[in-house]
Amino acid sequence: MFTHIVRSLRLAVTWWSLGLFLVPVTSAGAELRVAAASNFGAALAELAADFESRTGHRLRVSLASTGKLYAQVVNGAPFDVLLAADAERPELLERSGTGVPGTRFTYAVGALVLWSRDPSLAGGDCREALSATAIGHIALANPETAPYGAAARDYLRRAGLWTDVEARLVYGENIAQTLQFVASGNARAGFIAAAQALDPRLPGATCRWEVPAELHEPLEQQALLLQHAEDEPAAAEFLAYLRADAARDIIARHGYLLPAR
Amino acid sequence: MNASDEFSALWLSVQLAAITTVLLILIATPLAWWLSGTRSRARPVIEATVALPIVLPPTVLGFYLLVLLGPYGAIGRWWVELTGDTLSFSFTGLVIASCVYSLPFAVQPLQHAFEALGRREIEAARTLGATPLDAFFSVAVPQSARGFLNAIVLSFAHTLGEFGVVLMVGGNIPGETRTISIAIYDRVESLDYTAAHTLSATLLVFAFAAMLAMYLVNYRGRRNA
Numbered sequence: 346m347f348t349h350i351v352r353s354l355r356l357a358v359t360w361w362s363l364g365l366f367l368v369p370v371t372s373a374g375a376e377l378r379v380a381a382a383s384n385f386g387a388a389l390a391e392l393a394a395d396f397e398s399r400t401g402h403r404l405r406v407s408l409a410s411t412g413k414l415y416a417q418v419v420n421g422a423p424f425d426v427l428l429a430a431d432a433e434r435p436e437l438l439e440r441s442g443t444g445v446p447g448t449r450f451t452y453a454v455g456a457l458v459l460w461s462r463d464p465s466l467a468g469g470d471c472r473e474a475l476s477a478t479a480i481g482h483i484a485l486a487n488p489e490t491a492p493y494g495a496a497a498r499d500y501l502r503r504a505g506l507w508t509d510v511e512a513r514l515v516y517g518e519n520i521a522q523t524l525q526f527v528a529s530g531n532a533r534a535g536f537i538a539a540a541q542a543l544d545p546r547l548p549g550a551t552c553r554w555e556v557p558a559e560l561h562e563p564l565e566q567q568a569l570l571l572q573h574a575e576d577e578p579a580a581a582e583f584l585a586y587l588r589a590d591a592a593r594d595i596i597a598r599h600g601y602l603l604p605a606r
Numbered sequence: 607m608n609a610s611d612e613f614s615a616l617w618l619s620v621q622l623a624a625i626t627t628v629l630l631i632l633i634a635t636p637l638a639w640w641l642s643g644t645r646s647r648a649r650p651v652i653e654a655t656v657a658l659p660i661v662l663p664p665t666v667l668g669f670y671l672l673v674l675l676g677p678y679g680a681i682g683r684w685w686v687e688l689t690g691d692t693l694s695f696s697f698t699g700l701v702i703a704s705c706v707y708s709l710p711f712a713v714q715p716l717q718h719a720f721e722a723l724g725r726r727e728i729e730a731a732r733t734l735g736a737t738p739l740d741a742f743f744s745v746a747v748p749q750s751a752r753g754f755l756n757a758i759v760l761s762f763a764h765t766l767g768e769f770g771v772v773l774m775v776g777g778n779i780p781g782e783t784r785t786i787s788i789a790i791y792d793r794v795e796s797l798d799y800t801a802a803h804t805l806s807a808t809l810l811v812f813a814f815a816a817m818l819a820m821y822l823v824n825y826r827g828r829r830n831a
Contacts, residue, residue, distance in 0.1 A: 412795040412797075416795060416797060419797075480691075482692065482695050484777070487792065489796045490792070490795040515777030515779055516777060516779070517777075517778075518791075525672075529676045530676050530677045531672060531675070531677070531692055531694040532695070
């Protein structure tokens with residue numbers, strides 16, 4: 346009886362492992378696991394499709410806040426490439442040996458936008474919502490964990506608006522949730538990535554204002570090859586692709602500034 | 607995050623759990639009583655609806671609540687007209703969300719307790735002239751004490767441990783919607799593992815104590831019965 350059960354289980358496991366082995370055989374290229382900051386999602390989807398059609402490799406993308414991705418990578422998450430929303434965490438990873446030294450570079454420079462769909466703000470530049478007498482919640486990403494949140498806090502402090510709005514601030518867990526707060530109208534206005542403001546699925550904005558880059562720390566978004574993929578040529582290929590003209594065009598079209606070459 | 611922020615997050619969670627528990631007992635008692643006695647065809651539909659939060663991911667509840675409570679949602683629009691503020695990102699909004707989220711944890715223990723009651727004592731009290739309400743409070747409630755205890759402990763503990771719904775409709779506002787589970791998440795994300803450990807251990811000890819107390823009382827009750 347027992348032998349019978351074990352034999353059936355072994356048969357099941359054999360079939361299952363056969364299934365596992367068949368996947369790499371049927372797909373031509375390598376499979377890369379890319380961990381990317383939430384704000385880069387739309388651009389990365391287009392980049393991935395382009396890269397896949399050029400090389401035959403496949404990208405598996407995980408989106409989260411840079412803080413979370415950092416914690417996951419430090420704790421051994423099996424990612425090949427990190428596309429962070431800042432320069433600080435890739436630098437930490439490179440120095441600690443979790444990333445491959447010398448592979449870190451800026452792939453995009455983010456822009457911050459104040460955005461709203463509130464009809465009462467129509468016609469203006471949204472900044473009305475930040476005044477001391479204004480009402481309604483202002484959404485930003487958590488400054489402790491999300492670079493766009495830190496940039497928004499930077500701007501509010503430098504512009505002397507922090508104390509006026511502090512009590513009305515709500516914090517998205519990452520920039521994608523921040524967008525969700527303001528796009529659903531739950532927050533009256535919010536600081537989102539310029540890249541997100543271009544998304545055609547958004548409801549129409551009643552106002553949008555690009556925060557001048559000199560009013561916050563630059564949003565340098567850096568890429569890093571992770572130790573996990575040190576010997577994976579496809580990962581290096583993808584990083585090289587990100588610096589190429591084809592990729593830069595796509596990145597610029599999604600609302601990012603490009604790093605100097 | 608300093609110690610006072612951590613305390614404020616913990617205190618906020620305790621307040622949220624306490625208020626939710628009181629409201630849920632008020633809502634769940636008549637509902638459970640009705641469910642335990644009715645032969646209505648609507649009963650399975652109501653029971654299934656009440657049980658939904660057990661099986662639905664908190665993200666589903668959180669998403670619908672965000673849509674409903676927002677200024678373009680059915681409830682939110684009405685609330686904004688009434689108060690000038692949105693229900694999302696507010697403590698009141700979290701209380702509403704928690705009542706939905708923890709409803710089955712109050713209704714089910716009460717319903718089981720009421721179903722286990724002999725209806726004969728209640729009928730006897732009624733023939734002796736007690737009003738239905740009187741009979742309920744002097745006969746049914748004392749006999750269902752364990753059911754009430756279970757409902758209170760489970761609602762309180764479940765609300766205290768709530769995360770996904772609060773993350774989606776709360777907005778992480780210190781002192782207003784940053785509950786202990788959100789504070790822990792924040793600490794883990796910013797690699798402040800010391801604070802995360804302190805908060806997590808506090809919650810772990812509390813949850814274990816609450817469950818242990820509940821099972822001890824249940825066990826004694828069963829032995830004495």
